[in-house]
Amino acid sequence: MVKFLDLQKINLQHQEEIENRLLTTFRSGWYLFGTEVKQFEKNLSIYIGAKHAIGVANGLDALRLIFKAYIELGVLQKGDEVIVPANTYIASILAITDNDLIPVLVEPDSDSYNIDITKIENKITPKTKAILIVHLYGQVVFCKALQTLAIKHNLKIVEDNAQAIGAAWNGVKTGNLGNAAGFSFYPGKNLGALGDAGAITTNNDALAATIRAIANYGSEEKYINKYQGLNSRLDELQAGVLNVKLPHLDNENQKRREIATYYNRHINNPNVILPVVPKNETEHVWHLYVIRTKHRDALQQYLTKNGVQTLIHYPIPPHKQAAYKNWNNLSLPITEQIHNEVLSLPISPVLTNDEIKTIVRILNNFEI
Ligand SMILES: *Cc1c(COP(=O)(O)O)cnc(C)c1O
Numbered sequence: 604m605v606k607f608l609d610l611q612k613i614n615l616q617h618q619e620e621i622e623n624r625l626l627t628t629f630r631s632g633w634y635l636f637g638t639e640v641k642q643f644e645k646n647l648s649i650y651i652g653a654k655h656a657i658g659v660a661n662g663l664d665a666l667r668l669i670f671k672a673y674i675e676l677g678v679l680q681k682g683d684e685v686i687v688p689a690n691t692y693i694a695s696i697l698a699i700t701d702n703d704l705i706p707v708l709v710e711p712d713s714d715s716y717n718i719d720i721t722k723i724e725n726k727i728t729p730k731t732k733a734i735l736i737v738h739l740y741g742q743v744v745f746c747k748a749l750q751t752l753a754i755k756h757n758l759k760i761v762e763d764n765a766q767a768i769g770a771a772w773n774g775v776k777t778g779n780l781g782n783a784a785g786f787s788f789y790p791g792k793n794l795g796a797l798g799d800a801g802a803i804t805t806n807n808d809a810l811a812a813t814i815r816a817i818a819n820y821g822s823e824e825k826y827i828n829k830y831q832g833l834n835s836r837l838d839e840l841q842a843g844v845l846n847v848k849l850p851h852l853d854n855e856n857q858k859r860r861e862i863a864t865y866y867n868r869h870i871n872n873p874n875v876i877l878p879v880v881p882k883n884e885t886e887h888v889w890h891l892y893v894i895r896t897k898h899r900d901a902l903q904q905y906l907t908k909n910g911v912q913t914l915i916h917y918p919i920p921p922h923k924q925a926a927y928k929n930w931n932n933l934s935l936p937i938t939e940q941i942h943n944e945v946l947s948l949p950i951s952p953v954l955t956n957d958e959i960k961t962i963v964r965i966l967n968n969f970e971i
Contacts, residue, residue, distance in 0.1 A: 604910045604911075604912060605910060605911050605912060605949055605954075605958045605961065605962060606912050606949065607912040607913060607914050607947070607949050608791055608949065608951050609951065609953055610790055610791065610795070612953040613795070613951065613952065613953050614795075614797070616851075616953070617847050617848060617851070620847045621797075621843075621844055621847050621848075624639075624843040624844065624846070624847055625840055625843060625844070627843070628839045628840050628843050629840075631839075633839065634838060634839050634840070635836055635838055635839060636836070637839045638839075639839040639840075639842035639843040639846060640658050640837050640838075640839060640842040642842070642846055643656075643658060643802075643837070643842040643845050643846050643849070644656045644657065644658055644802070646846060646849050647786075647802055647804065647845075647849070648804065650776070650849060650852075651776045651778040651779050651784075651804045652775065652776055652779045653778060653779045653784075653804035653805060653806055654805070654806045654808070654811070655803075655804065655805050655806070655807075655808070655811035656802055656803070656804050657802060657803045657804075657811060657814055657815055657818065658800070658801075658802050658836070658837025658842060659801045659802060659803060659818050659835045659836070659837055660799055660800070660801060660834075660835040660836055660837065661787060661789070661799040661800065661801040661835075662694060662763075662765040662785055662786060662787020662788075662789060662792075662801040663694045663697060663698060663787075663801075664801055664818070664833075664835040665785030665786055665787070665801040665802060665803045666694065666695065666698030666735070666761070666763060666785035667697075667698045667701050667702065668785075668803060668814050668817055668818055668833075668835060669698075669761055669783045669784075669785060669803060669805075669810075669814065670685075670698060670699065670701075670702040670704060670733075670761070671702055671814075671817050671833075672810055672813040672814045672817055673733070673759065673810070674702060675813050675817065675830055676809060676810065676813055678732075678759065679702075679704065679732050679733065679759075680732075681702070681703040681704065682703065682704070682705065682730065683704050683705065683730055683731070683732040683733070684704070684705045684706075684707045684728060684730045684731040684732065685699045685704050685705065685706055685707065685731075685732065685733045685734070685735055685761075686707050686709055686718075686723055686726060686727070686731060686733070686734040686735070686758075687699060687706045687707065687708060687709070687718075687734075687735045687737070688708070688709055688710075688711055688717065688718035688736075688737050688739070688744075689708035689709060689710055689711065689920060689921065689922060689935045689938040690710075690711040690716060690718075690739070690920060690937075690938045690941055690942070691737045691739060691763070691921065692737075692765070692916075692917060693917075693921050693924065693926070694763075694765070694787075695735055695737050695763045696921045696927070698735070698763075698785070699735065700927075704733075705730070707726050707731065708921075708922060708930070708933070708935060708938075709722050709723055709726055710722055710935055710936075710937045710938055711739075711937055711938060711941065713937050713940070713941065714879040715742055715744070715879060715881075716739050716740060716742070716878075716893065716941060716945075717736075717737070717738070717739050717742060717744035718736060718737070718744055719937075720744075720746060720748050720749050720752070721748075723749075723752060724752060727756050727758075731756065731758060732757075732758060732759065733758055733759040733760070733761055734749075734753060734758050734759070734760050734761070735761045735762075735763055736749070736760060736761070736762055736763065736781065737762075737763040737765075737766075738762065738763070738764060738766060738767030738770055738777050739766060740766060740878075740889070740890055740891040740892075740893055740916070741766050741767045741770060741793065741859075741887055741888040741889045741890035741891065742767070742770070742878075742881055742885070742887045743767065743770050743771065743772045743777055743780075743881070743885040743886070743887065745772045745777070745780045745781075745885075746772075753781075759781070759782045759783075760780070760781030760782055761781055761782060761783050761784070761785070762777060762778060762780060762781045762783070762784035762785070763784075763785055764777050764778045764784045764785060764786050764804075765785065765786060765787035765789075765792060766787075766792065766793075766890040766891070767793075767888055767890065768786060768792070768793050768794050768852065768888065769793060769794075769852050769853060769856040769886075769888045770856075770885070770886050770887060770888045771885070771886040772884060772885050772886075773884050778804045779804065779806075782805065782807065782810070783803060783804070783805040783807065783810060784803065784804045784805070785801065785802075785803055786801055786802040786803070786804070787800075787801050788800035788801060788802070788841070788845055792890065793852065793855065793856060793859070793888055793890050794845065794848055794849060794852050795848070796841040796844050796845055797840075797841065797844050798841060799841075800837050800838075800841040800842070800845065801835075801837070802837065813830075816829055816830060816832065817830050817832040817833065818832065818833065818834075818835040818836065819832060819834070819836070820832045820833070820834060821833075854952070855952035856888040856889070858952040859888060859889035859890075859950055859951070859952060860887065860888075860889060862889070862892070862950050862954060862959055863878075863887070863889045863892055863950065865959055865963070866892060866948065866950075866959075866962075866963065867880060869963045869967075870894070870963055870966055870967065871967055872966055872967050872969055874896050874897070874898055874902070874969065874971055875894050875895070875896050875902075875966065875969075876894060876895040876896065876944075877894060878892065878893055878894065889950055891916055891947045891950065892947065892948045892949075892950040893916065893945050893946070893947050893948075894945070894946055894947075894948060895941070895944040895945055895946070896944055896946065897944060898971050899915075899943065899944050899945070899946050901971065902946060902966075902969055903915070903946055905969050906965065906966070906969075909965045910965075911948075911949065911961075911962050911965055911966075912949065913946050913947055913948060913949070914946075914947045915945060915946060915947065916945065916947050917942060918942060919942065920935065920938045920939060920942045922935055922938070923939075923942075948962060948966070949962060
């Protein structure tokens with residue numbers, strides 16, 4: 604069987620280094636706010652090119668904390684509107700509603716699956732204060748037009764970079780394109796920890812300081828609480844693992860690109876729509892390789908029967924979830940079509956050439 608993502612194999616590539624690192628922390632007796640976290644924050648800020656990197660507990664917290672800090676700083680106010688793609692993982696939306704901000708859902712572009720930039724402007728009202736862009740599946744969603752729009756309407760750009768670490772636009776890394784960015788190091792992400800972990804990057808000193816305080820019980824000084832904060836820490840063990848894996852990220856992303864190129868060249872089943880290859884100025888990191896077909900469920904069953912594990916990202920759009928009942932009647936046809944038709948093929952730095960060829964052969968033999 605070809606696994607969708609073999610995390611054991613991915614992490615065992617660095618077995619000795621990771622085990623040594625974990626053992627060192629274990630024996631040190633120091634588990635929070637230590638040298639590993641400090642080192643990782645430095646490594647990440649250098650890698651992304653942003654002035655500040657702040658380790659936090661997970662990707663959702665990273666996004667929540669950015670909005671929470673903007674509210675504390677008076678940049679955003681409860682009830683303000685935030686533009687967000689309708690086609691995203693629920694975490695992007697939760698980070699907005701958790702702060703009593705109002706998500707304004709915008710349809711995606713059906714080629715890139717990312718927010719349709721041309722549909723943003725007529726959703727902007729006097730209450731719109733920010734855009735949360737999501738580099739979905741590892742593909743950059745950023746361009747001059749978006750930048751111009753944000754400046755024209757005085758909107759903050761927040762990046763959900765959970766799926767796109769290492770991607771770039773005109774040589775600038777995602778996570779350094781907007782005003783602040785949230786990262787997830789969930790084990791299955793391109794840079795994965797051995798549990799939950801996340802981070803925020805920004806070039807804004809005040810925002811960084813406020814986020815740091817809020818993530819630490821709202822405190823800058825022990826037992827002095829400036830904000831009603833929360834507890835969201837990256838721990839030393841996870842930071843140690845990330846310090847080992849970050850230097851290998853570019854290589855692993857390159858492997859993903861090679862697999863995507865192979866798929867794009869060799870998958871020729873007429874029932875299948877392939878992902879659109881990105882424009883020259885963007886560097887895609889292929890967190891997911893997502894195809895589209897009218898016969899999604901039949902194809903998935905066929906692939907499972909033939910030993911190829913696939914997943915659906917995502918089966919139900921946020922506006923159709925019980926969690927957002929008052930949106931259930933919204934009509935977002937492109938989002939709904941995407942959710943009905945997408946299927947993610949295995950793509951990971953540890954897939955073998957044989958496995959890649961097998962997947963293509965089996966997929967090309969699918970008949971309806
Ligand atoms: C994974 C993910 C998140 C949340 O990350 P966690 O670490 O699981 O909290 C947020 N947004 C997107 C797009 C994601 O894929």
